[in-house]
Amino acid sequence: MKNRECSIVNVLIYLxxxxxxxxxxxxxxxxxxxxxxxxxxxxxxxxxxxxxAGAGRTDSGVHARCQxxxxxxxxxxxLEKLPYALNSLLPQDIVVFGAAEVPPLFHARxxxxxxxxxxxxDRSRYPQVFLSRYSWHYPEPLNLEVxxxxxxxxxxxxxxxxxxxxxxxxxxxxxxxxxxxxxENGDSDLLTFRFEGNGFxxxxxxxxxxxxxxxxxGKVSLAAIEASLAGEESSAPGPxxxxxxxxxxxxxxxxxxxx
Amino acid sequence: MKNRECSIVNVLIYLxxxxxxxxxxxxxxxxxxxxxxxxxxxxxxxxxxxxxAGAGRTDSGVHARCQxxxxxxxxxxxLEKLPYALNSLLPQDIVVFGAAEVPPLFHARxxxxxxxxxxxxDRSRYPQVFLSRYSWHYPEPLNLEVxxxxxxxxxxxxxxxxxxxxxxxxxxxxxxxxxxxxxENGDSDLLTFRFEGNGFxxxxxxxxxxxxxxxxxGKVSLAAIEASLAGEESSAPGPxxxxxxxxxxxxxxxxxxxx
Numbered sequence: 001m002k003n004r005e006c007s008i009v010n011v012l013i014y015l016x017x018x019x020x021x022x023x024x025x026x027x028x029x030x031x032x033x034x035x036x037x038x039x040x041x042x043x044x045x046x047x048x049x050x051x052x053a054g055a056g057r058t059d060s061g062v063h064a065r066c067q068x069x070x071x072x073x074x075x076x077x078x079l080e081k082l083p084y085a086l087n088s089l090l091p092q093d094i095v096v097f098g099a100a101e102v103p104p105l106f107h108a109r110x111x112x113x114x115x116x117x118x119x120x121x122d123r124s125r126y127p128q129v130f131l132s133r134y135s136w137h138y139p140e141p142l143n144l145e146v147x148x149x150x151x152x153x154x155x156x157x158x159x160x161x162x163x164x165x166x167x168x169x170x171x172x173x174x175x176x177x178x179x180x181x182x183x184e185n186g187d188s189d190l191l192t193f194r195f196e197g198n199g200f201x202x203x204x205x206x207x208x209x210x211x212x213x214x215x216x217x218g219k220v221s222l223a224a225i226e227a228s229l230a231g232e233e234s235s236a237p238g239p240x241x242x243x244x245x246x247x248x249x250x251x252x253x254x255x256x257x258x259x
Numbered sequence: 260m261k262n263r264e265c266s267i268v269n270v271l272i273y274l275x276x277x278x279x280x281x282x283x284x285x286x287x288x289x290x291x292x293x294x295x296x297x298x299x300x301x302x303x304x305x306x307x308x309x310x311x312a313g314a315g316r317t318d319s320g321v322h323a324r325c326q327x328x329x330x331x332x333x334x335x336x337x338l339e340k341l342p343y344a345l346n347s348l349l350p351q352d353i354v355v356f357g358a359a360e361v362p363p364l365f366h367a368r369x370x371x372x373x374x375x376x377x378x379x380x381d382r383s384r385y386p387q388v389f390l391s392r393y394s395w396h397y398p399e400p401l402n403l404e405v406x407x408x409x410x411x412x413x414x415x416x417x418x419x420x421x422x423x424x425x426x427x428x429x430x431x432x433x434x435x436x437x438x439x440x441x442x443e444n445g446d447s448d449l450l451t452f453r454f455e456g457n458g459f460x461x462x463x464x465x466x467x468x469x470x471x472x473x474x475x476x477g478k479v480s481l482a483a484i485e486a487s488l489a490g491e492e493s494s495a496p497g498p499x500x501x502x503x504x505x506x507x508x509x510x511x512x513x514x515x516x517x518x
């Protein structure tokens with residue numbers, strides 16, 4: 001028994017996925033999820049059931065450039081070869097690109113100190129077909145200067161209760177956003193929002209994005225945003241932007257030497 | 260009768276598509292095609308059956324950034340609004356982005372004087388998930404210098420019979436390629452081949468691409484390529500590269516003022 005327990009290895013993996021075909025990251029009855037596909041592949045590699053913990057529960061249709069997940073491997077196998085083994089078993093829209101041993105107490109979700117999300121708008125007159133799975137086509141006029149001012153209002157520590165969709169059981173709705181940026185991408189007609197924070201509530205990024213767009217369209221005032229952040233409103237002044245423009249870019253951990 | 264005939268308008272449309280879900284451009288019994296989707300949408304707009312002629316019959320799984328197609332519109336409608344009307348009826352992976360009236364004798368295919376194709380390789384260690392529908396993951400080492408030399412051998416007028424897959428009924432297999440380029444794309448780990456020519460045989464671009472890659476891998480000599488172009492071989496020295504890396508970039512017409 002002792003030997004068997006000693007051989008358990010805590011493993012962190014990095015992966016990207018196109019979330020279009022999935023009902024989000026976390027296992028659930030209604031359809032295929034990223035976690036389910038990964039656990040299936042891990043089960044085949046380790047020849048026993050393996051339970052995976054994801055850093056963030058991305059929603060149905062949301063993508064990830066660098067999601068992190070950890071699991072207790074029942075025995076050690078080459079972490080150099082693990083991504084290749086998993087990718088050969090995974091569908092093409094999920095790619096594992098890194099694996100590292102982490103300390104026993106490390107947990108992909110609870111050890112995370114922050115996350116970076118992006119939201120991409122396609123500002124072209126007609127949708128760019130090769131980007132349409134990963135961006136929201138929004139050709140209507142937007143005032144970028146106003147959007148940048150609105151974005152900066154979200155930087156700081158606030159009670160984001162009004163930016164949390166119903167269906168969440170979270171009690172503490174205070175979060176800190178360290179960066180909310182609005183970036184134009186050269187000639188590509190893309191506009192990207194970038195959000196960095198210590199944590200995000202259910203649909204928070206999409207509610208902030210919807211609010212920023214309404215502000216840029218002149219439909220929501222900066223004062224209304226300030227009021228929502230001061231706890232004077234029960235719901236966000238903007239709508240929830242669609243899932244397919246959202247991407248989990250990165251998960252932040254305290255000690256980069258772990259990675 | 261006279262009035263009715265006079266009202267016919269010859270229309271050229273430009274469109275892009277993600278070919279993943281289609282059995283190529285041209286209507287055929289085995290599955291959905293781009294042409295079929297377009298003719299369905301045109302039928303709804305014009306309330307009668309409309310027959311479309313595509314500039315190039317892209318294969319199953321092949322994409323297009325700018326395909327051209329023409330049709331005789333039974334009556335005139337605003338060509339400014341036509342793309343919006345069609346896009347509202349088309350699946351999301353086909354986007355019409357331009358429409359123009361063209362002279363009565365113009366035909367998208369027969370009036371074309373050339374085409375530009377690209378073929379994209381993803382050279383990353385692990386596939387880039389957001390590009391995997393539009394590139395072939397090929398992480399193995401390649402000698403770019405040799406590939407550039409090989410590419411230049413294809414520039415010129417040759418009998419490309421050995422670069423024509425079986426299944427084609429074309430008699431004259433002589434074509435002129437004005438440009439065959441090998442381009443690195445900055446930091447993106449992408450390698451793109453660009454082919455410009457007056458016409459392309461069935462699977463010609465994919466056979467040349469397969470040959471260029473074999474040359475870059477040191478498995479096909481420049482002499483073997485020269486022999487294939489001199490008509491000394493009945494088949495190409497390389498394999499057919501997979502469809503999903505290929506994209507019809509542009510169709511060339513004699514008079515740009517038409518566009």
